[in-house]
Amino acid sequence: MLLGFLRRTAAAASSSPAAGLRQFQTAYHRSNERLSPARDQEVSYGLNLAIAGRGVIVKDKVFHNLETSKLQKAGATYLDKQSGIPLHVRGDVTGRVPDVSKAQFAKLLKLVTFHLSSISCLYVQDGAISSSGECDAKVRIISDNPSAIMLLSNILWKIPDRAISHDTSPLTIYATSSISNNIKTILGSGTQYANGFAAADIERASLILCGKAFADSAIVKDALTAVTAPILSARGGLPVPGWLLCFGGSIVLLFAPVEIILSCSEIQDALLSIDCGAVISSKGSTMLFPTKAKREPKLFTKPTTVIIVSSDSTGAIPSVSKLSPGQAAYHFLVGYHDGKFIPAYSRGPSPADPLALASSLFTHLKEDDTPTYLINAKHSGKFFDGKGFMKLLELALSQNLPDIKTEDFRVGELKGKYRSFLSRKFGKCLPEEFSF
Numbered sequence: 070m071l072l073g074f075l076r077r078t079a080a081a082a083s084s085s086p087a088a089g090l091r092q093f094q095t096a097y098h099r100s101n102e103r104l105s106p107a108r109d110q111e112v113s114y115g116l117n118l119a120i121a122g123r124g125v126i127v128k129d130k131v132f133h134n135l136e137t138s139k140l141q142k143a144g145a146t147y148l149d150k151q152s153g154i155p156l157h158v159r160g161d162v163t164g165r166v167p168d169v170s171k172a173q174f175a176k177l178l179k180l181v182t183f184h185l186s187s188i189s190c191l192y193v194q195d196g197a198i199s200s201s202g203e204c205d206a207k208v209r210i211i212s213d214n215p216s217a218i219m220l221l222s223n224i225l226w227k228i229p230d231r232a233i234s235h236d237t238s239p240l241t242i243y244a245t246s247s248i249s250n251n252i253k254t255i256l257g258s259g260t261q262y263a264n265g266f267a268a269a270d271i272e273r274a275s276l277i278l279c280g281k282a283f284a285d286s287a288i289v290k291d292a293l294t295a296v297t298a299p300i301l302s303a304r305g306g307l308p309v310p311g312w313l314l315c316f317g318g319s320i321v322l323l324f325a326p327v328e329i330i331l332s333c334s335e336i337q338d339a340l341l342s343i344d345c346g347a348v349i350s351s352k353g354s355t356m357l358f359p360t361k362a363k364r365e366p367k368l369f370t371k372p373t374t375v376i377i378v379s380s381d382s383t384g385a386i387p388s389v390s391k392l393s394p395g396q397a398a399y400h401f402l403v404g405y406h407d408g409k410f411i412p413a414y415s416r417g418p419s420p421a422d423p424l425a426l427a428s429s430l431f432t433h434l435k436e437d438d439t440p441t442y443l444i445n446a447k448h449s450g451k452f453f454d455g456k457g458f459m460k461l462l463e464l465a466l467s468q469n470l471p472d473i474k475t476e477d478f479r480v481g482e483l484k485g486k487y488r489s490f491l492s493r494k495f496g497k498c499l500p501e502e503f504s505f
Contacts, residue, residue, distance in 0.1 A: 119234065120193065123241050124182035125211055129189040134230055137219055140192075145215035151285040155261050158295055160271030161418035166291075169256065174270045174277075176255050181243045181277055188213045195233045196225025198240070198297045199348045200355040200366040204306040206297035207236040212244035217283040224286060224293075227364045238300055240293070244278040252279060269296050271420050291417035294346050294357060298420050306348040307429050310415040313347050313356055313369065314339040317466060320354060320369050322347060324414045325378035326406040329446050335455030341369070349433060374466055375434065375441040380407045380452065385479040386445040389465050395502035397441040398431035402503070403487050407447070410490050424495050431502065440468065480505075 117127050135143070157169035169177075185191060192212050199205040207228065210221050221244065233239050248265060256266060265280020269292040276292050283289065294308070301308045311324045316339055323336075327345065330336055337343060346357030353368045360367070377400050379386055392400065402423060404411035413423035434441055442465035446452055453461065464470065484505050491499060 115234065116193065119209075120191075120211060123209070123211065123243075124178065124186075125191070125243075126186040127191060128186060131191040131193055133193045134195055135192065135215075135218070140215045140219045143192075143215040145219040147220070148216060148281065148284040151264060151281050152287065154264060154280075154282045154285040154288050155256075155266045156288045156292055156418070157256060157266070157268045158271065158292065158418040159269065160420050161295060162422055163412075163415065163419050165416065166418045169268050169270070171270075173255055174268060174273070174275075177252060177268055177277055178243070178270075178273075178275065180249070180252050180255075181245055181279070184245055184247065184249075185211060185213060185243065192218045194218045194222045194225075195228055195230070196222060196364075197228045197232075197366070198225065198293055198357050199301060199306065199308075200226050200359070201306075201348070201350070201352065201368045202228075202232075202366060203352055204301060204304045204348060204350045204355070205366075206300040207233045207239040208242060208293070208297075209233055209239055210242040210244060212242075212246075212283075214244060214246040214283075217244040217246065217278070220286075221278075221283055221289070223364070224290060224358055225364070226359055226366050228366070238274060238303075240274045240276070240296055240300070242276045242278060244283050246280065248280045267292055269418075271296050271299065274300065290344060290346075290358060295418040295420060297357070301348055302421075304350075305352075306350040307433060308346065308348050308357070308421075309426070309430065310345055310413065310417075310419075311347050312345060313341045313354055313372070315341060316462060319373040319466070320371070321462075321466070322349070322354070322372035322375045323378070324376070324401055324404075325446075326380065326404075326411060326414070327416065328406070329378060329380070329452070329458075332452070333455040333458055335459050339459075371437065372439060375439055376444060376462065376465060377401055377441065378444045378446050379405045380446040381405065381483065382407070382447045382450045383479045383483065385483040386443065388445050388448060389461050389470055390443050391468075391470060392441045392443050393504075394431050394434040394441070395500075395504050396443075397434055398427045398500075399487075399503040399505060400443055401430055402427035402499075403490065405487070410494075412494065424498070427503070428500060431500070442470075 116133055157167045159169045159174055192215050194210045196208050197205040208225055212218050265282035267282045267288050268277045274296055276296055298308045311322050314321050314323055342356040342358055342360045344358040348355045353370050354372055355368055402413060404414045413426045444461050
């Protein structure tokens with residue numbers, strides 16, 4: 070009887086977490102004497118209560134924050150890497166991925182939490198996005214699959230066991246290895262859902278991973294980047310689609326097309342994390358996802374320099390040039406790469422309007438008086454190789470740039486392309502400080 074009542078409570082918690090918590094707490098206290106104290110030593114009342122607040126009732130056992138070796142003893146294995154898993158996001162203002170309605174996500178969440186509540190053995194793992202304790206987003210994973218826990222925990226920063234219980238707005242990942250036809254039909258029919266899918270709701274701070282979706286690290290990170298952005302912003306951070314690198318003992322914030330990063334091993338060696346995503350705050354700078362093989366949180370100093378990389382084969386953009394804050398925001402907003410535009414250098418879903426993000430970057434650069442440089446990754450129609458790019462980076466950081474004037478018809482044509490794109494995309498509402 071208790072289990073049935075708690076399941077009804079969990080369903081209520083999906084739409085009203087506070088009400089679910091109150092009902093669970095009442096039921097637990099009334100029934101506490103009827104439960105064998107030694108039945109499930111792994112289960113604590115506090116953890117049960119917290120999970121119930123997320124719509125999931127522990128049926129029998131729950132294992133919390135197991136190390137990799139213990140997860141492997143429980144049957145966890147490393148699955149083959151997945152790619153192309155469908156991702157749906159509610160609250161993506163950029164429209165780069167398919168939407169999921171509020172009603173659809175609510176139905177998905179109800180089915181997934183009901184499934185997890187029926188499983189005898191649950192796994193719960195805690196971590197964080199962003200490596201700063203003062204400006205991070207705590208994450209709790211609830212899953213029926215130890216393999217999912219093992220893979221997902223590797224993309225989160227480690228946090229103390231009780232840290233998430235003190236957080237006011239944690240993010241929840243629901244990872245279930247099974248996909249029922251009822252779940253799949255909510256998003257529509259099609260073979261694209263055969264291996265699984267991911268659905269995120271930015272407003273709810275929730276991510277659902279079904280099937281093998283947990284093994285597609287690219288879509289998981291895209292979803293987490295989008296869902297955590299409002300949390301990080303509310304805590305004084307500026308999440309940006311860039312990389313942090315250590316060069317000459319200084320921290321540099323780099324904005325570049327991902328193709329250039331992936332094609333240059335020399336750049337990758339200098340990056341603090343291969344994954345795109347950084348957070349800038351008054352306290353310093355951090356990466357969204359863990360550094361190379363290190364998951365212990367670390368706060369770096371604020372970037373001493375910002376580098377924006379473009380690629381233009383016409384020669385209108387010099388190899389290296391210094392930018393004012395307004396020029397930096399302008400080139401960041403355009404995100405020009407080999408004839409194409411990538412607004413704010415962001416390819417994934419985002420709740421942030423690119424123009425608003427560019428304006429926030431402008432404010433940071435102006436207030437901190439951060440030197441900013443534009444690098445053209447192309448010369449004579451060809452991309453610089455890794456060594457050539459690193460020389461340009463070194464030249465920019467030396468602040469000893471040659472005086473190059475390229476104000477000719479090529480510059481005029483490129484300015485026209487920029488104006489035409491920005492007018493179509495954002496209308497005539499650019500801040501007056503923004504300029505080529």
